[in-house]
Amino acid sequence: MKKIVFLLALLAFPAIVQSASIETLDILVSIDQSGNAGITETYIIQFTSPFEEREFQDKAIENSSSVSAWMADYEFFTPHFALDTTRIRNSSISYAPEFKRLVFEYTLKDSFARLTANEQRANFFIIDDRQLGSFIESGSVIVPENITLRIRFPPGAEIDQQRLPEKAVVSNNEILLSGIQSNNIRITYMVPKPIVPTTDLVEGISNLYLFMAPVAILLIVGYIKRDEIEEKVEDYLVKHSKINKRENDEDINLDFDENP
Numbered sequence: 500m501k502k503i504v505f506l507l508a509l510l511a512f513p514a515i516v517q518s519a520s521i522e523t524l525d526i527l528v529s530i531d532q533s534g535n536a537g538i539t540e541t542y543i544i545q546f547t548s549p550f551e552e553r554e555f556q557d558k559a560i561e562n563s564s565s566v567s568a569w570m571a572d573y574e575f576f577t578p579h580f581a582l583d584t585t586r587i588r589n590s591s592i593s594y595a596p597e598f599k600r601l602v603f604e605y606t607l608k609d610s611f612a613r614l615t616a617n618e619q620r621a622n623f624f625i626i627d628d629r630q631l632g633s634f635i636e637s638g639s640v641i642v643p644e645n646i647t648l649r650i651r652f653p654p655g656a657e658i659d660q661q662r663l664p665e666k667a668v669v670s671n672n673e674i675l676l677s678g679i680q681s682n683n684i685r686i687t688y689m690v691p692k693p694i695v696p697t698t699d700l701v702e703g704i705s706n707l708y709l710f711m712a713p714v715a716i717l718l719i720v721g722y723i724k725r726d727e728i729e730e731k732v733e734d735y736l737v738k739h740s741k742i743n744k745r746e747n748d749e750d751i752n753l754d755f756d757e758n759p
Contacts, residue, residue, distance in 0.1 A: 519544050519555050521575050522599075524646045528580065528611065532653045532690060534624050536611035538580055542601040552599075559594035559601070566590055566605075579633040581607060612688075619692070626650070626686040640664075644678040652688055659687045 522545040530536045546552040562568040566584055569576045569592060581587045590605035611630060616623040634640050634648075642648050652658060652672040660669055662685030668675040674686070 519546055519551060519573060519575075521545070521645065526579060526646070526648045528648075528650045530612055530650065530652055532622075534610040534612035534614055535606070536580075537606050538578075538604070540579060540603040542575075542603070544599045544601055546599075552596075556594070556596050559596075562592070564590065564592040566592070566603075569603075576601075576603075577633065578603070578605060580611070580630055581605065582633055615687075621689050621691045623689050624687065628684075631684065639680050639682050640684050641680045642676045642678065646677060648676040650674045650676075650686070653690050655691055657689045657691075659685075659689075661685075662687075 522543045524543070525541045527539045527541075528536050529538075544555065546555065558572055562572065566578065566587065570584075578584060578587060578590075586607050586609065588606045588608045590603070592601070592603050594601045612624040612626050614622060615625050628635075631640055634642055650673065652674075654672060656672050658669055658672070658674065660667075662683060663669070663674065664676070664679045664681040664684060666676075666679045
């Protein structure tokens with residue numbers, strides 16, 4: 500009997516110690532004009548058995564969008580840019596079982612990028628080292644091969660590529676980091692300021708066109724019908740002028756009665 504119990508325990512043991520793990524992780528940090536950021540962490544989960552997958556689905560329903568519950572149940576789950584969860588302003592978590600995809604979205608209470616200079620034509624920002632704290636090991640920044648970190652900057656931003664790792668990919672207004680190890684990553688960028696507020700300029704032009712369109716139409720119509728208009732004006736002046744030809748005077752009787 501003891502042997503049977505032992506064998507059953509051995510069969511059950513793998514199911515107990517098995518845990519879901521990350522197949523890939525894509526992290527997108529979208530920074531706005533002021534240095535604030537919205538962060539989306541997309542996990543693709545891998546399982547070792549259908550039982551483990553079913554358990555994960557049940558946990559996803561149970562945990563819902565509770566960050567603390569997910570962190571307690573799964574070691575791999577962590578807000579990579581909010582190791583102190585009190586920094587999180589708001590968040591949501593969703594799981595799509597058909598794709599084995601777990602999506603964690605959140606924003607931070609404080610700025611993601613720090614303003615270093617506010618000049619007349621541009622603002623200058625830096626992303627401090629502490630923001631990459633979850634990727635620092637033994638003094639080096641390490642982003643594994645199965646993790647893709649994308650930092651997306653505001654439109655028109657100019658990124659300083661001098662201190663980026665060799666494997667960093669810069670495309671338009673985005674930096675992509677994956678499979679890198681570096682002792683020194685310094686991310687700085689510049690956001691130009693518009694010379695003229697776009698909204699005011701567009702509104703002014705729109706109002707000008709609204710005013711000019713009817714005037715232009717009237718001028719065109721007047722030019723086409725100028726002969727007809729001139730004729731009507733002349734007729735009007737002739738009819739209402741004080742120098743109209745007077746009507747024929749009545750005949751005046753100049754006969755005088757003779758005295759009888």
